[in-house]
Amino acid sequence: MISIIFPAYNEEDNVKELYHRIKEVAEQLRVPYEIIAVENGSTDATLERLKECTPIKIIVFTKNFGQTSALDAGIHAARGDVIITMDADLQNDPADIPLLLEKIDEGYDCVAGWRRERKDSFGRWLLSRAANWLTRFVTGLKLHDFACALKAFKREFMHGVHLYGEMHVFLPVILHARGAKVAEIPVRHHERKHGISKHYFMKAVKDIADLFTVKFLFSHSGRPLVFFGGWGIVSIFVALVSAGIAVTSTYVEGIHIIESPYSLLAVMFLILGFILFMMGFVAELLVRVYYEGRDFTPYVVSDIMEIPGDSKRGKLEEGLY
Numbered sequence: 047m048i049s050i051i052f053p054a055y056n057e058e059d060n061v062k063e064l065y066h067r068i069k070e071v072a073e074q075l076r077v078p079y080e081i082i083a084v085e086n087g088s089t090d091a092t093l094e095r096l097k098e099c100t101p102i103k104i105i106v107f108t109k110n111f112g113q114t115s116a117l118d119a120g121i122h123a124a125r126g127d128v129i130i131t132m133d134a135d136l137q138n139d140p141a142d143i144p145l146l147l148e149k150i151d152e153g154y155d156c157v158a159g160w161r162r163e164r165k166d167s168f169g170r171w172l173l174s175r176a177a178n179w180l181t182r183f184v185t186g187l188k189l190h191d192f193a194c195a196l197k198a199f200k201r202e203f204m205h206g207v208h209l210y211g212e213m214h215v216f217l218p219v220i221l222h223a224r225g226a227k228v229a230e231i232p233v234r235h236h237e238r239k240h241g242i243s244k245h246y247f248m249k250a251v252k253d254i255a256d257l258f259t260v261k262f263l264f265s266h267s268g269r270p271l272v273f274f275g276g277w278g279i280v281s282i283f284v285a286l287v288s289a290g291i292a293v294t295s296t297y298v299e300g301i302h303i304i305e306s307p308y309s310l311l312a313v314m315f316l317i318l319g320f321i322l323f324m325m326g327f328v329a330e331l332l333v334r335v336y337y338e339g340r341d342f343t344p345y346v347v348s349d350i351m352e353i354p355g356d357s358k359r360g361k362l363e364e365g366l367y
Contacts, residue, residue, distance in 0.1 A: 047078040048147070049126030049201075053116030054134040055086040058095050060239075065099040067140045075144060082123060083134075084116035101355035108348045118209040119347060124201060131214075133195040137165065139234040146198035146231065155203055155226035158189055158218045159196035159233035181257055185219045189230050192216060196233050199226065216257060274326030281319035288312035 050068050054061050065081065072079040081102050085093045087109035096104050105119050117131055128150055132138040142159065149157040164171055174193060181192045193215045203226045213220070222228045292308035295301045303309055 047080070047126040048072070048075070048128045048130060049080050049082060049120075049124035050130045050132070050140075050143070051082045051084065051117065051120035051124060052132050052134045053084040053086050053113050053120065054088065054092050054096070055110055055113075055116075056088045056090045056092060057134040058088070058091040060134055060136050061092055061095050062099060064134055064136055064140070065096070065102065068143075071140045071143050075147070078126075080125060082120045084120045086110050086113070086116045097351075097353065100353045102353050104349075104351045104353070105347055106349040106351070112212075114209045114212055114214040117214045121201075121204055121209075123350065127201055128198055129201050129204070130198045131195060131217075132197075135238050137236050137238055138194075138196040139236060142196060142233040143198075145233070146196070149229050149231055150198055150200070152229075153227065154229040156199040156218055156221045156228045157197065158191065158228065158230045159194040160189070160191040160230050161194050161235040162190070162232045164235050165237040181216070181219070184257055185216075185222075187219055187222050187228065189218060189228070191230070192218060194233065274322045274329060278319040278322035278326065281315045281322060285312045285315035285319060288315060 050072065052061075052064065052068075057064075061083065065083070068081055072081070081099075082105065083096050083099075083102060084105045085096060085107060087107045093104070093106065096102065103123065105116075105123055107116065107119070120131070121129055128147065130143055130146060132140070138159070146157045146159070164174070174191075178190060178192055182188055195214075197217060199217070199221055203221045203224050207220060207224070209217070209220075218228050288308040289312035292303050292306040292312060295306050295308065296303045
């Protein structure tokens with residue numbers, strides 16, 4: 047079974063067309079499927095338009111909690127073995143879904159779309175190029191387009207993972223860190239016809255902050271003391287070197303050890319090393335709480351609606367959904 051998820055915020059002019067295009071492609075695949083829309087607290091008629099689509103599962107938020115929270119809710123409500131995510135603005139093309147699934151069938155666990163010919167402004171294109179380069183540099187995962195919403199991945203790799211902030215951008219990084227085999231394929235990208243873009247400069251700033259969060263969580267979260275302790279050892283080593291230079295200066299140049307700037311450096315780096323070790327211990331405790339006691343999501347779902355299909359289709363439809 048496959049689950050196709052799209053979050054929607056103020057997309058009243060797009061969601062019905064998107065739904066029907068997804069449904070048309072999914073029925074051609076001849077496999078069981080479900081379509082999940084996460085209504086992200088829209089202030090327009092998005093929810094009313096979604097209710098006109100059948101069959102569909104609609105997750106309704108009490109307010110706009112952001113795209114990441116919407117995707118997280120959709121992913122954890124999905125029943126399919128393979129999950130496909132996409133935007134609701136019709137810039138992603140549902141016709142590319144079979145291409146993603148073909149790559150999954152080749153043995154990959156996650157397939158990311160690459161908008162090789164983007165239909166965006168030059169400023170957004172340039173910002174995206176810089177962000178993708180930084181993400182490749184920090185994570186070591188060689189993808190061209192981390193932020194493309196069109197992705198397919200196996201649900202098993204999301205077990206126990208919750209997304210927050212802007213972490214949906216780095217979903218391939220998260221899955222790769224959990225052992226998933228990641229691939230990338232070129233996909234189509236269309237100009238936005240209706241509505242306004244939800245992207246802005248501060249969102250890019252949040253993306254960068256979450257990039258380093260993801261890098262730490264999935265590279266060092268198992269033993270944060272190793273990360274902080276390693277830098278603590280480096281700091282203490284610098285302190286010892288500085289102390290040695292200060293002592294040498296006292297005997298060779300006659301500079302009193304208290305007056306030597308290296309004495310101050312030695313004390314500063316010694317304290318820094320101690321603080322880093324203490325941060326490592328605290329982080330170890332926080333990791334235990336994070337993994338052992340978390341049962342919280344940063345969003346609130348007001349309702350989950352499952353709208354069945356046309357009863358005329360009978361048993362065939364019951365088998366598909």
